[in-house]
Amino acid sequence: MDISIVDVEVKDIRFPTSLKADGSDAMHTDPDYSCAYVILKTNTDIRGYGLTFTLGRGTEIVVQACKSLSTLVKNQKVLNIFNDFASFWRKLTSESQLRWIGPEKGVIHLATAAIINALWDMWARIEKKPVWKLLVDLTPEQLVSTIDFRYITDFITKEEAIRMLRNNEVDKKKREKFLIENGYPAYTTQIGWLGYSDEKVKELCKKFLDLGFTSFKAKVGQNIKDDIQRCRLIRETIGYENKLMLDANQVWDVEEAIEWMKQLKEFKPVWIEEPTSPDDILGHAKIADELKSIGIAVATGEMCANRVMFKQLLQSKAIQFCQIDSARIGGINEILAVYFMAKKIGIPVCPHAGGIGLCEMVQHLQMWDFISLSGTTTDRVIEYVDQQHEHFENPVQLRNACYMPPIAPGYSTKLKNDCISNYIYPDGTEWRRTFN
């Protein structure tokens, strides 16, 4: 079958989440969860749906970037792309004029993610498999052939990555069966957005305990007194037998992060997430080193710009938990590189999720990791937020606080038509209602 991409549609979809302070943290006080949404159309019925998550304002810039990149996808035969995906990925990320405005970071890389995600969605639809199963069924050579190893060969090579997959092939079937029966453990971030009242925090802790959750994450960093009070409240409700993680969303300088976290030591957080600038590898390394003695680990990754930055976070032991994001770095191809690097150095991947479509996507990657690469869920959980799933045709399914493996072909990224007409910005029905 000779499938070619004949058109690329890009849409600006925004949800007015700021009205309820959902998603609010120390840096992002009023997010309107949004996405730049890409539809790849072919000369057949097959399409590919991809997105990158945004916070409202600025989505128009990412939309423009997707449109600019789309000339590189248009008129391509999809089999040519999938047969040499690493080369195509490099073509997209190293286009000789466009790379200046990155390279491989910020708006242009978010747009790359949306397009690459749409291509994986399409590939899985062609194969009639969910993405996790597509990944699991590729041979080690095929899977690794999708990765561009430029700039990371001093840490990991193609051959090493292939070997890692080969070493784990024996029990793949067993793990796939286990996953289909039990799902993959999730944790909730929904107990403590900064904009929430104490009552709401307590109520949400109880709700998620009842749903079977054993790992909880709260936002900190605006005010130490409030943080102490909030952590106490949460610990009183969830006890010390459950896990608590804290997230500062980059609000501190390096020394400040160390001092602040020492004051929250008694609440025994598993990790402090994003203690400082996402670009500060050496800063994270220093924080991790200082907090080690009081048993607090460092986690980051949701705003890590690309595989080169992840490489260094891992090389310098700056993180003890690696938080890949499904829509910031350049789509699955680049994320796979990060999984291999994390595996090499023995750091567990605990994906960032929430937002729009992030839960839908990362579940596929983490399930592949369990079956094909790490072979374990020890010290690993997928972030979960139960918002905006209703807009997707194949929303995530949780059972006993575990993500259940998606069944529908694709990357779970197709929005319902209703959602698009309601939330397209600024002309969607819901937005016109809000503006009036």
Add this chain to the structure above:
Amino acid sequence: MDISIVDVEVKDIRFPTSLKADGSDAMHTDPDYSCAYVILKTNTDIRGYGLTFTLGRGTEIVVQACKSLSTLVKNQKVLNIFNDFASFWRKLTSESQLRWIGPEKGVIHLATAAIINALWDMWARIEKKPVWKLLVDLTPEQLVSTIDFRYITDFITKEEAIRMLRNNEVDKKKREKFLIENGYPAYTTQIGWLGYSDEKVKELCKKFLDLGFTSFKAKVGQNIKDDIQRCRLIRETIGYENKLMLDANQVWDVEEAIEWMKQLKEFKPVWIEEPTSPDDILGHAKIADELKSIGIAVATGEMCANRVMFKQLLQSKAIQFCQIDSARIGGINEILAVYFMAKKIGIPVCPHAGGIGLCEMVQHLQMWDFISLSGTTTDRVIEYVDQQHEHFENPVQLRNACYMPPIAPGYSTKLKNDCISNYIYPDGTEWRRTFN
């Protein structure tokens, strides 16, 4: 005087430089030198002109980003901005929804640079001084008050920066006089763009020797045999009494950079510039460490995303020459932070220039550094390329291979009206002629 910004115009200006391979290197084979150009209009006759450099395609994305950011500038009183410039800078770079698409990197940070540069141009016009003189005449406290120290306080504090300026105040007048008489040393990159023939390279070496240049830079990295031949040709023409620098424009992986440069050792380059990914701090540190014994230094910075990345390049001794760019990181405010950090660790700043308007801008910064901060030109040179200066109302002036201090008020960033109508993309006269 109560000056307010009432309107922001943003223009996409492109020059068809790729037709002659001007500016071609191992990564950017066909650049069309371009810029996103910002005009800040006030309720008076005073305007501010700022730009960020781009390579052609993608300028439309940066233009969109400038437009999105412009809502934060519109209706502001300019005195409020200049009286607390660091706070305004943070407001621009940390806008709670827009920061997601950076933060402080890529398209959104290029747009920040264009707007911030326009504000400095306006400030200098109000003061009726060129920017270098405005900077020199600010008190240490005033100057340092423009810098946002977020994320760098573990390396340098506000107080330290003020002290550095105070310690240098004694001979400022003397150095200013020296500069006005002698100018600031330049080096040329124009002898060896990758797309140039041997004859052209030789001819250009002679031309720039005749003009009094003593430092020359050539592009390398596509083919080792070609590089050896080209370096030999250049050394035969300029001799070993002049300085040669090499620039790989990020084409290598870490190990490859080390091996490649060992093969170019005999040509005694002062530095190898951008040997690998601009994000690879630890990689640069490794390369620097390995090349130290053969006397080759490492330089980078033109694609360094922000002050946090520069901080780490300096902390880890990854660079021996710090190449600030005037339009990639967030304008003068952030660049000043880099100068202070470089000074603290004793690393000379040799600014990146060329492109559109980069020479025009960096000369101001480097002249301020000489007069107020470092107090020396030892081991320091400003890059120079003699292209596209004719489009500016106040183009750079060179005498005996030295940049002469600008006299006209502003940041030397105002384009001629003719230039705009000829090169605005895609409707400018020159573009319509090219398309026909």
